[in-house]
Amino acid sequence: QQQVKQSPQSLIVQKGGISIINCAYENTAFDYFPWYQQFPGKGPALLIAIRPDVSEKKEGRFTISFNKSAKQFSLHIMDSQPGDSATYFCAARAGTGGFKTIFGAGTRLFVKA
């Protein structure tokens, strides 16, 4: 029940295309859903996050879509660029118990120039 399932494991997209990464969760106590971006040799960094009271959040080329009834959320990267090539992690966090965050397994995105 604590798992966050992420797919696909890897993704290759042409420059200018749309990258889509999907995640699903089981624990209805989760109340915060961040996405992290990680470049090789670096630590993860927060990219964008959403709370379950909204169905979509957009920041620049990055959009989170959230479906509370299906317990699924996804990251869309519009107009994907080679500089977006990185590993992306979805995550979920409950608001109690130390604010522990559960991470998905990650998606390695490669954007071809």
Add this chain to the structure above:
Amino acid sequence: NAGVTQTPKFRVLKTGQSMTLLCAQDMNHEYMYWYRQDPGMGLRLIHYSVGEGTTAKGEVPDGYNVSRLKKQNFLLGLESAAPSQTSVYFCASRSSGGVQYFGAGTRLSVL
């Protein structure tokens, strides 16, 4: 403003040796976390702390110990290293707004 600093960046240990990983944050955050990252498994929480002098177990605490004697520092110890502890270790601190800030990681190999 350095954010979250981890030392060392790399380390090679022999089975049975001990070591301590240091995490320091200069953002006055109360919450701090230690994760390990393994291929195909994302980040898994080892231990965390909700404030100076407190620690708690995460998802994969066995074989590790932690201490938070000062608010800015969170130490992760391996008493008797095993090859299964070969991993990349990340420390993070959490702002009051809920954002986790990660260090650059420590690559540990246990032979």
